[in-house]
Amino acid sequence: MSSIARAGIDSTVRIVKSDRRQTNEWLPPALLWLVTAILIVAHQGAVLTLAFPVLSIAVGFWLYFASPVRYVGYVWWLWFLSPEVRRLADWSIGMYTPTSLIQVAPLAVTIISGLSLIRFYHLLAQRRGLPVLLVLAGLGYAFVIGVVSSGPMAALYDFANWVYPILIGFHIMAYSRQYPHFRGTIINTFIWGMLLMGGYGFVQFCVMPPWDVLWMANSQMNSLGDSVPFGVRVFSTMNSSGPFAFVMMGALAYVIEASSRIRWVAGTLGFLSFCLSLVRSAWGGWVIAILIQLVLSNNKLRVRIASTFLVLSFVLLPLMMIGSTADRMEIRLQTLINLSDDQSYAARNDFYTSFARTAFTDLTGEGLGATGTSTKLSNDRGHLGQYGNFDSGLMNIPFVLGWPGTLLYISGLIWLLTGAAFKSRRLPGDRFVSANISIAVALVGMLLFTNSVVGTSGLMFYGSIFLILAAEPMKRQYHRTNSATRGRR
Structure with a gap:
């Protein structure tokens, strides 16, 4: 096999591995927001109040070790959206909660x-x-x-x-x-x-x-x-x-x-x-x-x-x-x-x-x-x-x-x-x-x-x-x- 062919194969393998790694890095955060959306639509505010911080922290730990750079972007998204998630959870259960576990999620993930x-x-x-x-x-x-x-x-x-x-x-x-x-x-x-x-x-x-x-x-x-x-x-x-x-x-x-x-x-x-x-x-x-x-x-x-x-x-x-x-x-x-x-x-x-x-x-x-x-x-x-x-x-x-x-x-x-x-x-x-x-x-x-x-x-x-x-x-x-x-x- 010529050196040019081997170089082409190596380049293709690297691209495939890079694409697979990027997909793996996006998948856990995407699943978090998908689960969050499903619970909001299903009016499961009580479940969301408990599940969101647990899942957020788990994804945070995973991203910290798997992709330290994407972890920082994920932290910002939590600060952007967590307050709205908390309000939607309160609304779905029909009452305001003075202290919600959801608001702990961005702080806990950032502390990681x-x-x-x-x-x-x-x-x-x-x-x-x-x-x-x-x-x-x-x-x-x-x-x-x-x-x-x-x-x-x-x-x-x-x-x-x-x-x-x-x-x-x-x-x-x-x-x-x-x-x-x-x-x-x-x-x-x-x-x-x-x-x-x-x-x-x-x-x-x-x-x-x-x-x-x-x-x-x-x-x-x-x-x-x-x-x-x-x-x-x-x-x-x-x-x-x-x-x-x-x-x-x-x-x-x-x-x-x-x-x-x-x-x-x-x-x-x-x-x-x-x-x-x-x-x-x-x-x-x-x-x-x-x-x-x-x-x-x-x-x-x-x-x-x-x-x-x-x-x-x-x-x-x-x-x-x-x-x-x-x-x-x-x-x-x-x-x-x-x-x-x-x-x-x-x-x-x-x-x-x-x-x-x-x-x-x-x-x-x-x-x-x-x-x-x-x-x-x-x-x-x-x-x-x-x-x-x-x-x-x-x-x-x-x-x-x-x-x-x-x-x-x-x-x-x-x-x-x-x-x-x-x-x-x-x-x-x-x-x-x-x-x-x-x-x-x-x-x-x-x-x-x-x-x-x-x-x-x-x-x-x-x-x-x-x-x-x-x-x-x-x-x-x-x-x-x-x-x-x-x-x-």
Whole structure:
């Protein structure tokens, strides 16, 4: 058999094996969502409440070992869709459940990435791992304080929300050799996620499904507007409009890097729902992200970015000028100009004025579990505590972590962010890197309004940073390989 024939056979075998492996990687998540859909259609909400977290965690473990890259995409899909699954389960059983096991699924599956911290612990002793060590040390200090002041359950739940974005980031760093696969997986996940969530968000605004009405009526989230058509602040498949808007902001930053034709439909629906969420801080973050991408791009790409959003604006402006939609958008936009008439701005300004001294002079800190939804676990009634609603990330960090924890955490965070910014300048031709640095900087700017380094926004923040850090050594390896190839020629 000739060498050419053998090479052809070997190539065919590799393609078959690759296709089989990709099919095997997609099959378990697809079965999870198929079972979920069947249980929803069959109105088996009670079964779904138990089955969904169990199956999600099982698939998460399988994907973590079988495909570490697709595992990250799967994590994002759980954060995108689990809140809607929970609402559909509640609706099918005809009652709202204050604490549902379904909401544990995305958190538990994301925490699986902590295995990478155990398996690749030696990376913490390297230069690239030291910032992670600092961040974890700061959280460890605040966790100990939180156990004492707020109780172990509240502290543990809050610790998980702070730490899981960092664990995913470390996981990406541990598998940085697979950066090209990470890039493709993240882009596809966000583009298809934007298509689904953007489309559903528009339906939610126009129709207001009954399961979403049930959620709004019982979740005590008065900021979501009215549970009637054209009266809601769109939150799509997620728990509230804030996290949804942050995810859409990141997806819109990735649109420029996407190559599939579906990006135009996804971008249109995502941008429309993004606007209808009425989250001004996310609007501002998106403007920051776009400006950074324009600065880091060449003239050809700048024209592409500008033309993309001119087309989106041309398509969406007529929709924004219809009926109550126009009224709500006009009121929201006016508050950006007339801050003196903005009650939200006035309340936040008063909060900064009155609480700044308390936040920055609490030396030991209140510990994890003192703020946010975790305060529900620090009392017997399951209600939000005194600091359940905390609008400022800049004050939340020192108030919770104290001076020792803040010094460690912020030192590691700044180290990571400056390293990513420096390396992004060395990769001007990688649009994915430009999108990620724009997302990271935009989320830092949002610390004025919310703690954007925890939860899903934190997952996007640390994910963006570590994707940039993973890109730089891959580029060096690529150039070394090309140089060696040219040398042999």
